[in-house]
Amino acid sequence: MDQERPVLEMRGIVKHFPGVRALNGVSVDVRPGEVHVLLGENGAGKSTLIKILSGVHPAEAGEIRIDGRRVRIRSPYHAQLHGISTIYQEFNLAPDLTVAANIFLGREPLRGRIPGIIDRRTLIRQTRDLLASLDMPLPPEAVVKRLGLAQQQLVEIAKALSFDARILVMDEPTAALTSHEIDRLLEIMRELRRRGVAIIYISHRLDEVKEVGDRATVLRDGEVVATVGVADTPTDDLIRMMVGRELREKFPKVSVTPGEEALRVVGLTRKGLLHDVSFDVHRGEILGIAGLVGSRRTETVRAIFGADRRDGGRILVHGRDAAIRKPADAIRCRLALVPEDRKRHGILASLSVTANITLTALARFSRKGLLDLRRERAHAREYAWLLRIPGAGLEGRVDLLSGGNQQKVVLARWLSCSADVFLFDEPTRGIDVAAKIEVYQLMNELVGRGAAIVMISSELPEILAMSDRVIVMRDGRISGEFKRGEVTQAGILTCALGGATEQAIPPRNGARA
Amino acid sequence: MNAMSSKPNGAPPGAAFIGSHPPNGLWSRIGMPAVLAVLLLAFGWANPNFWSATNAANVSRQISALALISIGQTFAILSAGIDLSVGSLLALVSVVCAQQMRDYGVAAGILAGVATGGAAGLVNGVLITRANVPAFIVTLGMLVAARGLALTLSGGLPVAGLPRAFLVVGAGSVGPLPVPAIIAGGAFLVAHLALSRTQFGRYVYAMGSNEEAAILSGINVVKHKILVYVVSGLCAGVAGVVLTSRVVSGQPTLGETQELYSIAAVVIGGAKISGGVGSMGRTFMGVLVLGILGNGLNLIRVSSYVQNIVIGAIIVGAVFVDMARERRR
Numbered sequence: 001m002d003q004e005r006p007v008l009e010m011r012g013i014v015k016h017f018p019g020v021r022a023l024n025g026v027s028v029d030v031r032p033g034e035v036h037v038l039l040g041e042n043g044a045g046k047s048t049l050i051k052i053l054s055g056v057h058p059a060e061a062g063e064i065r066i067d068g069r070r071v072r073i074r075s076p077y078h079a080q081l082h083g084i085s086t087i088y089q090e091f092n093l094a095p096d097l098t099v100a101a102n103i104f105l106g107r108e109p110l111r112g113r114i115p116g117i118i119d120r121r122t123l124i125r126q127t128r129d130l131l132a133s134l135d136m137p138l139p140p141e142a143v144v145k146r147l148g149l150a151q152q153q154l155v156e157i158a159k160a161l162s163f164d165a166r167i168l169v170m171d172e173p174t175a176a177l178t179s180h181e182i183d184r185l186l187e188i189m190r191e192l193r194r195r196g197v198a199i200i201y202i203s204h205r206l207d208e209v210k211e212v213g214d215r216a217t218v219l220r221d222g223e224v225v226a227t228v229g230v231a232d233t234p235t236d237d238l239i240r241m242m243v244g245r246e247l248r249e250k251f252p253k254v255s256v257t258p259g260e261e262a263l264r265v266v267g268l269t270r271k272g273l274l275h276d277v278s279f280d281v282h283r284g285e286i287l288g289i290a291g292l293v294g295s296r297r298t299e300t301v302r303a304i305f306g307a308d309r310r311d312g313g314r315i316l317v318h319g320r321d322a323a324i325r326k327p328a329d330a331i332r333c334r335l336a337l338v339p340e341d342r343k344r345h346g347i348l349a350s351l352s353v354t355a356n357i358t359l360t361a362l363a364r365f366s367r368k369g370l371l372d373l374r375r376e377r378a379h380a381r382e383y384a385w386l387l388r389i390p391g392a393g394l395e396g397r398v399d400l401l402s403g404g405n406q407q408k409v410v411l412a413r414w415l416s417c418s419a420d421v422f423l424f425d426e427p428t429r430g431i432d433v434a435a436k437i438e439v440y441q442l443m444n445e446l447v448g449r450g451a452a453i454v455m456i457s458s459e460l461p462e463i464l465a466m467s468d469r470v471i472v473m474r475d476g477r478i479s480g481e482f483k484r485g486e487v488t489q490a491g492i493l494t495c496a497l498g499g500a501t502e503q504a505i506p507p508r509n510g511a512r513a
Numbered sequence: 514m515n516a517m518s519s520k521p522n523g524a525p526p527g528a529a530f531i532g533s534h535p536p537n538g539l540w541s542r543i544g545m546p547a548v549l550a551v552l553l554l555a556f557g558w559a560n561p562n563f564w565s566a567t568n569a570a571n572v573s574r575q576i577s578a579l580a581l582i583s584i585g586q587t588f589a590i591l592s593a594g595i596d597l598s599v600g601s602l603l604a605l606v607s608v609v610c611a612q613q614m615r616d617y618g619v620a621a622g623i624l625a626g627v628a629t630g631g632a633a634g635l636v637n638g639v640l641i642t643r644a645n646v647p648a649f650i651v652t653l654g655m656l657v658a659a660r661g662l663a664l665t666l667s668g669g670l671p672v673a674g675l676p677r678a679f680l681v682v683g684a685g686s687v688g689p690l691p692v693p694a695i696i697a698g699g700a701f702l703v704a705h706l707a708l709s710r711t712q713f714g715r716y717v718y719a720m721g722s723n724e725e726a727a728i729l730s731g732i733n734v735v736k737h738k739i740l741v742y743v744v745s746g747l748c749a750g751v752a753g754v755v756l757t758s759r760v761v762s763g764q765p766t767l768g769e770t771q772e773l774y775s776i777a778a779v780v781i782g783g784a785k786i787s788g789g790v791g792s793m794g795r796t797f798m799g800v801l802v803l804g805i806l807g808n809g810l811n812l813i814r815v816s817s818y819v820q821n822i823v824i825g826a827i828i829v830g831a832v833f834v835d836m837a838r839e840r841r842r
Contacts, residue, residue: 307729331731345729348722350789359719359730362712370710413730 005068007032007198008053008084008167013062015048015222022048024222025062028200030167035189035199037209037230039242040219041460046202049219050169053200054086055079066167085160086169089293091152093159095145099138100127103159130162134188150181157188161197168192169200172293174208186212204292206235206497218242236490243460243489251465252437254444255484258468259283261319262452263335263421265304268313273299274476277313281421281452286443288467289456290492296476297456298340301423305330305337317421331360336419338410340426340456342403346410349399353389354380356398356409361416383412388438404435411442422446424455428462440466460489472496544834545782545798552802556809563812570691574683574759576804577693578603579774580797581752584704585634585745586775587796591708592741593721593788594648598637598655599749599775603768604663606630606753611672611763619679626757627750633659634746638739648742656772663765672763683758693755700751705793717741721788777824778803781831802827 006029015023023045030036038046051057053064055073063070066082073079079086093102100123101108109126111119127140136154144152153173160168170189174182182205189199189212203209209216213230218241225241261282268277277300281287289297302308304315306324315322317333324330327337339345348356357380358365365376377394384391387408393400398409407427414422424443428436443453443466457463463470470487472480472495480495556563582599589596609629614622633655640651685692708714716737719727728734756767782799784791803824810820 305729327729328731328733337729339726339729344723345725348719348726348789350722350785351718355715355718359715359727359732362715366712370706371712371715373710 006030007067009065009068010049010053011063011065013049013052013064014060015045015052015057016060017048022222023052023059026219026222026224027062028217028224028227030198030200032166032198033193033196034214035193035201035212037213037216038200038202038219039209039216039238041242041458044219044242045222046219047171048222050086050171050200050202053079054084054169080163080165083164083166084169085163085165085167087153087156087160087171087173089172091156093144093152093155096143098141098143099131099147099155099158100124100140102144102155103127103130103162105159130158134158134161135191136188148181150184153181153185154188157185161192165197167198167200171202172204173201174203174205182208204497206238209238210235239490239493243493251462252440252444253465254448255468256284256447258285259450262317263304263454264316264319266314266316268300268303268315269311270299270303270309270476271311274303277473277476277478279471279478279481281454283420283450283452284447285468286447286453286455286466288463288470289454289473290458290460290463290470291473291479291496293458295473295496297473298425299476300473301337301425301454301456305335305423307337331417331419333421334417334419335421335423336414336417337423338407338414338425338427340429342406342410347398347406349397351398352396353384353394353398353401353409357383357412357416360413379416380412383416386415387412387442402431402435404431404438407431407435407439408442411439420451422451422453424453426456426458428457428459460492463492464489474498545795545802549798549801549805552805552809556805556812559809560812563809566689568808568812570686570689570694572804572808573694573697574691575808576800577691577697578752578756578759578768579771579778579803580697580800581700581748581755582745582771583775583778583796583800584700584793585748586772586779587704587782587784587791587793588708588717588741589648589745590776590779590784590786591721591788591791592717592738593724594641594738594741595652595776595786596634596637596742596745597649597652597772598633598659599745599752600768600770600772601656601659601663602630602633602746602749603753603756603771604765605633605659605666606750607757607760607767608663608667608672608763608765610754610757611675612666614676614679615672615674619676622675622679623682623754626754627747630746630748630750630753631743632746634743634749635739637746638742641742642735642738652742660765667763667765669765671765673761675757675761675763679758680761681758683755683761693759696751696755700748701793701797708793713737713740718789721790723789774803777828781828783831783835785835786832 009029011027013023013026026045026049028036028049038049040046048057052059053073055075055078064073065071071082073082094105097105104123104126108118109122111117124140131138131140136158138151138154138158144155147155174185186208192199201213210230215227216230216233216238217227218225218238220242259282261280264280266278268274273296279287289300291297299308303310304324306326306329315324317335322329322333324333330337343349348359354377358376361379362371365372365379380394381391384394389405389408389412390401398406401409427439431439443455447453455466464487468484470482470492471478472492474496479498480491482491562568582603585599586596606626606629610622610626613625637651637655640646641648682692687695708717716727716732719730719732720734720737724734753767757763760767778799779791779796780786780799781802782791782795782797784795806824806827807820810823
């Protein structure tokens, strides 16, 4: 199976994003008929690397060779011409079109000489042939949105392979699939491997990696740690390579003696998503929530905050039953949600920084129905100063600020309405190191003043360093809980990944009392 | 000079650029006034009558109804919605107002007219927020239905026989100021305050800029959206009453395509059709541009057919300039 000559070589790839070095001289080669796994924590650079390979981002330095020849990949279309097909985490299908129409989108067989008229019969036949050759039992004329997730995934794969792809890139293709569906997918991957397709595979599920991977390249902080044979490397070693860094002085954690209970969640349930989630947080405490992407941590805090429906469970704030049905109720209970997707859920891009900061506190500047704009601005200035948001641009649009400063604006909004239970969802995602440290210091200040913090994070070092306690979620359930001091990266990963030990972990009652 | 431009003009001191282009852009401060000045000078040069007090009074009388419905349209568009029903509402309001006035007197007629507009707006708002039908569709339906209702109520005929006293609303003057201009100017002032200085106004911007984030910030989006369409309906109600007085009858054919001109006024003023950006002052400029253009082209004897071509080009051109500036940032 192993042929010496790689079909794809990436050499010394470098890529920066504003404030971060995403990739620093990364080299990977992939042989025909090989499943090459990319491993690493979130933010290690895996996705950036495949986006460069598939023409989404240009590399700043380094070269890509296919069959030994140097190529420049300028666009996703261009990548397809070179035989590289990519399946991203999110599906790129048109949900209202049929399977056949999706697979041959943009390349429909035409009828005769009249331009633009699709030859439907040929389209269906080609689709049927393709699906048969892949042994995929899909009806060509089914509308995609009526298919299950796994079948949609198969459509993506069929589409990717219909380009005669020799290099198939799969970015967490199993994140949304059930275990049975995953088995089927792995089977198809083995078949592709037999045919000599080179597969680059990203997954956090180490059991799958063990099952289907040939070699693995471990990335950490944008650099290659090692490329190893999967079969002769124990799982523990892989995990160690992924995380094995000393925590640097990036986390200025200050411990506070926890006070009384601030938030208690009992049996939070949402049909099909969240199952009996229970935990509590005390004043002065940071509770970390770890878990894989898709473990429904965001759904959990959104349900607590009243942003999503709840089907069961109670929420107690400061010991009292809180009837939270919409975000306004949560805010009245002095809860605050700092959302993961800042652009979509956090900032109001076309409004000024001032208007963004004061949004939840406007009632305070109202006199006989009219806003006192001078007092509003003074308030915004004060909080901008407190959080070190550049004061010069307070009347300018908020989206002119950097990502870190935008995040601080969202925080300022919550501080403005004296929230004291904070639900942080990936508070430092996409912001640079300096701004991260400021956010951590702010969290320290908050707990120092008696606030309670729930922090979702996919960055294990952040979870480990900043949390007083950690709960781990998996598939909408709490799969583990650790006190500070007991918690290790391997422990969290084991609970988060489940895999072979899935049944070994007893369902935990997160509440301590 | 123009009787209307002195008072209810945009951006008094203290009005922050809440949901607007960055205030540092030179164009956003003087662009529109500059365009207006050029229009005024050009038309004045071409026809000296353009500058007369009579003509200024005429222009302000002509554009007052458009000005009023453009106020409502500004709220709707700023909140990332739209109100297509306002043109037809003018007709419905006019018929209801005239019929009630004929039977129960001036006050009852005015009240019934304005209330009809508000009620139609309430229906729009409730359907948009509670039934989750897009604003475009709901108000499109209302556009068709309100016209039908106006024709049904009136039997397709004008409603005549209005009291003389009522004519003051459309034809009267206070000193040099025509009454419709005073009403429209006053409404602009109130709307400007509501938009820039009240929680409601701020929430309109917030909903239009990012509805998800607004909800997560605890804003009662349903309530404030309904309010937006009620306000727009009320504006159409007042405008309908003014128009009824000007034509001295209830007219079921009134206001055709006026909803489109109100949208044009808002976007010529520089509001973003996707919401969150714009202001009352800017809409006011947009209304003036449309009004002065129509009047000036008339005075220099450009046929109304050609006028439409010019106005169409200006609508697209204004937005093109805005987009081009945005891209350059």
